[in-house]
Amino acid sequence: MKQSNDWNPDLYLKYRNERTQPSIDLISKIGISFQPKSILDIGCGPGNSSQALLQRWPGAVLTGIDNSINMIEKAKTSYPGNTWIVADASKYISDTKYDIVFSNATIQWIPNHKDLFKRLFNLTNIGGVLAIQVPRFNEMPLAKAIQKVANQENWQEATKGCSELFTFHDEKYYYDLMSLDYRSVDFWQTDYFHILDSQYSIIEWIRSTGMKPYLDCLKNEEKPLFEKEVLAEIKGDYAPQNDGKVLFPFKRLFMIGYK
Numbered sequence: 001m002k003q004s005n006d007w008n009p010d011l012y013l014k015y016r017n018e019r020t021q022p023s024i025d026l027i028s029k030i031g032i033s034f035q036p037k038s039i040l041d042i043g044c045g046p047g048n049s050s051q052a053l054l055q056r057w058p059g060a061v062l063t064g065i066d067n068s069i070n071m072i073e074k075a076k077t078s079y080p081g082n083t084w085i086v087a088d089a090s091k092y093i094s095d096t097k098y099d100i101v102f103s104n105a106t107i108q109w110i111p112n113h114k115d116l117f118k119r120l121f122n123l124t125n126i127g128g129v130l131a132i133q134v135p136r137f138n139e140m141p142l143a144k145a146i147q148k149v150a151n152q153e154n155w156q157e158a159t160k161g162c163s164e165l166f167t168f169h170d171e172k173y174y175y176d177l178m179s180l181d182y183r184s185v186d187f188w189q190t191d192y193f194h195i196l197d198s199q200y201s202i203i204e205w206i207r208s209t210g211m212k213p214y215l216d217c218l219k220n221e222e223k224p225l226f227e228k229e230v231l232a233e234i235k236g237d238y239a240p241q242n243d244g245k246v247l248f249p250f251k252r253l254f255m256i257g258y259k
């Protein structure tokens with residue numbers, strides 16, 4: 001497996017509102033009548049999802065974990081007063097249990113979801129909640145275009161193994177995982193239509209996330225060329241509207257488990 005370079009929080013936050021909306025939607029659907037005392041945000045990134053959690057429950061003590069030093073630094077600077085920890089969620093264990101264990105747009109970066117979900121269950125208090133959103137990125141034309149370009153002869157060697165950095169399962173897989181352990185579960189899917197300025201905006205969006213592992217494998221001078229080829233590949237899938245804007249559909253799976 002290839003090692004990824006660290007994340008760039010500023011690049012990531014260029015589409016802050018669009019990236020945070022799924023957290024807001026997930027948080028609004030968590031059906032509890034008590035005030036949670038403790039919240040764990042797994043893959044908290046620059047703290048945007050954590051801030052959305054604290055907006056609903058300002059009295060809770062929030063811990064954010066992320067394995068990116070840059071992301072944790074950004075979260076610390078933007079939202080001091082919370083606990084921010086550099087940690088790999090696939091290995092994270094803690095004696096502390098949390099009323100809410102939350103993760104937005106992160107678990108696809110973590111392998112072995114059977115093990116991960118056991119770990120998350122163990123981190124959740126009895127009566128508490130696990131709430132997760134995972135993008136269905138692998139099903140999108142954009143993901144297919146990136147993989148198609150990566151499979152081309154000129155990129156094949158350099159980008160070998162990049163797609164293995166992601167782990168995706170469907171709702172049936174997660175239902176079977178969660179229904180065993182939780183008192184009740186709630187699942188839904190939302191297809192967002194992000195309105196972007198141009199087709200190039202899609203490249204700007206994805207270069208800090210889903211295309212990042214591929215770009216990390218390339219030399220600096222190769223990166224713009226790779227992006228150009230992906231842009232050419234997606235042109236038919238994300239055609240501009242009459243006003244020049246582009247609709248960028250983004251399907252996301254939401255899961256809540258009540259322990």
Ligand SMILES: C[S@@+](CC[C@H](N)C(=O)[O-])C[C@H]1O[C@@H](n2cnc3c(N)ncnc32)[C@H](O)[C@@H]1O
Pocket residue numbers: 007019020023042043044045046047048049065066067068071087088089090103104105106109110209
């Ligand atoms: C797409 S960002 C999501 C950030 C934020 N939760 C949000 O809602 O916008 C994914 C985050 O997961 C983190 N991440 C990826 N793999 C991880 C792992 N194994 N353990 C902890 N964090 C991880 C990345 O560093 C990144 O900050």
